[in-house]
Amino acid sequence: RDIQDVSIDQGVQELLEKARREGVDTAFDRADQMSTCGFGSTGVCCRHCLEGPCRIAPNGKGPQRGICGADVHTIVARNFLSHLTEGAAGHAEHGREVALTLLEAAEGTAPYEIKDQGKLLKVAQDLKIDITNKEPKEIAKEVALKALEDFSKQKGIMNWVELRAHKDSLATWNELGVTPVNAHLEISKSVARSAMGCDADPLNLVLGGITMGLVDGYAGLHLSTDLQDILFGTPKAVKAQYAMGVLKEDMINIAVHGHVPMLSEKVVEWARKLNSEAKEVGAKGINIVGVCCTGNELLMRQGVSVASSFSSQELVIVSGVLEAMVVDIQCVMPGIQAVAECYHTDIITTLPYVKIPGASHIEFHPEDADEAAQAIVRKAIGNFTKRDPAKIAIPQETVEAYAGFSTEQVVEALALINQEDPLQPLIEAITSGKIRGVAAIVGCTNPKEKQDIGNVTVAKELLKNNVLVVATGCAAHSLAKHNLMNPQGLAYCGEELRQVLEGIGQAAGLPSLPPVLHMGSCVDNSRPADLLTAIANKLGLPIRSLPVVGSCPETHSPKALSIGTFFIAHGVDVHVGVSPQVSGSSVVTEMLCGDKVSEGVTAEKVFGGKLIYETDPVKGAQLLLERIDSKRAALGI
Ligand code: BF8
Ligand code: SF4
Structure with missing residues (x-):
């Protein structure tokens, strides 16, 4: 190309x-x-x-069954389940690592504070922990132990499902028998049932996939967000810069890449503390830039600028000014090492189960987080003088983005309009039609696809039609880079949506809210889910009847499929722009993408939402608008 x-x-x-x-x-x-x-x-x-x-x-034309006798529907359903299991396992490991860090912080063995004590108390109370006369650390320990139960209990349902799920959704899952007991048990069961000679029933396998979506949603997304907010603070509105231009020629540049904020928060802290050492080697200071979801995490809580989404991660190195790229887990291309070998950049892996041949390895454990972060920053400082001046080229462009829209921040902004009942202005805008619906644009960029075009096109089509858009993950990078997270993007909004955004923004002392609200990393898809649950509770409706949709135009990751499944299980339609690799089975395709009048069981009949696969982003957006309109019509609004 x-x-x-x-x-x-x-x-x-x-x-x-x-x-x-x-x-x-x-x-x-x-x-x-x-x-x-x-x-x-x-x-x-x-x-x-x-x-x-x-x-x-x-x-x-050719064999229609595998050697064991599995037909195409079994094979496709089993492969789909394997993808969802992989996605759920990634997010569940993320959640477990955060829970362990909270436990160690509470026990005083890891150097982390509890930054949001308000959220700690709220989560503890919602978990029905008795907090009377207890110190924050004691409460944090109990919350961490409750979280770890979601990886060990053998009976009942996961604590975080009870904590966060909408009651109507939960009733449907219980009736189907798909509610998870604990994340590890379910992931293990899922791997076991996918093996040769086990589950061969396509419907049963797809239902197993729903369980993986719920494991992802509760042990991954919700649990991670809740505990990360407690440890590192709940995001508030921030301004930062996006695009490759955030790299600085006169500074030591360190890219933090991956997902789990325990490492990256410490790297930021030590970059600030070791700034004077950077000056000693001739740099003006240390510039941390974000890549992928780590970029989102640091942007949301620290206002750190963001260089790149997934598909262009190697190109950050090609700038010739990157001293180190430090990575933890997920979406880290092995290819970065071969690229780094052409420049002076050090790739630093940090976890014992994520290594890349040729890369440096500085092992990171919460208990010695400070030592590891210092070593990482010093390694980068030591590289500054190794740059090849002939290979330096930094693109000029940066784009301003407003971010930090946690659910709490959104509610706080709405409270400026209606202190007593903050959600009311949003609900009124939806029922009056000023806001036609709400869409979450989520997921990745994919090197096979033209970067950003799918994410941006779907967003612009929806904004033009007065749909309120929130974003997470690498999709948020695409939208930010193309001016959809600053007031310039208001030009793309329908008139009525623009008035709503200006009204709320001005009440908060801004010219306007940005057209797209950045809600964070992929695990922060819990935030739009929380917002939906709050709206549904307020209206006394199930989530499935709300005019809300999800779109994942450029995904590459099985994690995006398991998050999508989590939303479908709530009755939210989810569009994907890249093949979910199920089209070989008419039966599985019908279960996921079929409608109410299809023969047999479909997600739409059972949950009220379905998978929409459409590669053309304009058509994808049109299909989402049709779904929003049909849900509005059913509500009589
Ligand atoms: O968890 S959006 S490319 S970085 S998978 Fe990966 Fe996709 Fe980016 Fe974040 Ni999410
Ligand atoms: Fe072939 Fe084994 Fe798969 Fe059966 S389980 S279809 S025998 S590879």
């Missing part, structure tokens, strides 16, 4: 051109070299045992 066909971000185009000039291979080039496998992309290739791999030929 020409550089213009790879991304609509000019800085990415410039760096890709430089990479190609310098003979550096990136994910965009590798995507062009990779031919699409028709079997894998439709989900019909099975590698679940050593009799295989078995592939089911399309159109009935």
Whole structure:
């Protein structure tokens, strides 16, 4: 592809051109070299045992069953479940790591404070923990132990499901028998049932997938957000910069990349503390920039600027001014090391179960977080003088973004209009039609796709039609870079939505709210879910009847599929713009994407929401608008 066909971000185009000039291979080039496998992309290739791999030929021409006798529907459903299990496991590990850190902080063995004591008390009370006469650390310990029960209890349902789920959604899940008991038990069961000779029933496998969506949603998203807010603070409105131009030639640049904020928060803290050492080597200071969801986490709580989303992560290195890229877990391309070897950059892995050949490894454990963060920052400082001046090129453009819209911050802003009943102005705007619906644009960028175009196009189509848009993950990067998170983006909003955004913004002392509200990283998809639950509770309606949708136009990650499944289980329609690899089975496709009049069981009949697969972002947005309108019509608004 020409550089213009790879991304609509000019800085990415410039760096890709430089990479190609310098003979550096990136994910965009590798995507062009990779031919699409028709079997894998439709989900019909099975590698679940050593009799295989078995592939089911399309159109009935060739084998129609694997060696064990599994038909195409079993194979596709099992592969889909495996994807969801992988996604849920990633987020559950994230949640567990945070819970352990909170426990160690409470016991005084890890150097973290409890920054949001208000949220700690609220979560503790909602978990029915007795807080009378207890110190914050004592309460934090009990909250952490309750969280860890969600990885160990053998009976009942997960504590975080009880804490956060809407009662009507929970009733549906209980009736279907899909409510998770504990995350590890369910993940283990899910891996076991996907093996050869176990679950062969496509419907049962897809229901197993719903459980994985719920594990992701509660042990991953909600649990992580709650405990991270307690440890690091609940985000408040902040302004920061996006795009590759946030790199600084006269400073030591450290990119923090991955997901879990325990490491990145400490790197930021030590970068501030060791600033004088940076000056000793001739730099003006230390500039931390974010990549992927770590970027979102630091942006939301620390106002740290963000360089890159997933698909262009290697290009941050190509700027020639990156001293170190420190990574933890998830969405870290192994390819960054080969790119780093062409420059002076050190790739630093930090977790024992996420290593990259050739990279430096500074192991990070919460108890010695300070020592590890210092070593990381000092390694970067030591690299500053190793730059090759001939290889330096930083794109100029940066874009201002307003972020930090936690659910608490949104409610606080609304309270400026109606102190007694903060949600009322939002609900009135929805019922009167000033706001036609609410959409969460979430998920990734994908090197196979033209970066940002899907995310931005869906957002603009929805905004034009007066849909209130919130965003998380790398989709939020796309929208921020294209001016949808500052007041300039109001030009893309329908007149009525613009008035609502200006009204709320001005009450908060801003010219306007930004057109898109940045709610955080992918685990922070718990925040829109919390907002929906609050609105549904206030209206006395189930979430499934609200005019709300989700869209994931450029996903690459199984995590996005498991988050999407979590929302579908609430009855929220979810659009994906990249193949979810289920089209090889008419039965599975019908279960996920079929409608009320389809034969057999469909997600829409059971939950009230379905999966919408559409690669054209304009058409995808139109389909979402149709769904919003049909939910409005059913409510008589
Ligand atoms: O968890 S949006 S590319 S970085 S998977 Fe990965 Fe996708 Fe980015 Fe965050 Ni989410
Ligand atoms: Fe083939 Fe069945 Fe083994 Fe899959 S589980 S590889 S279909 S024999």
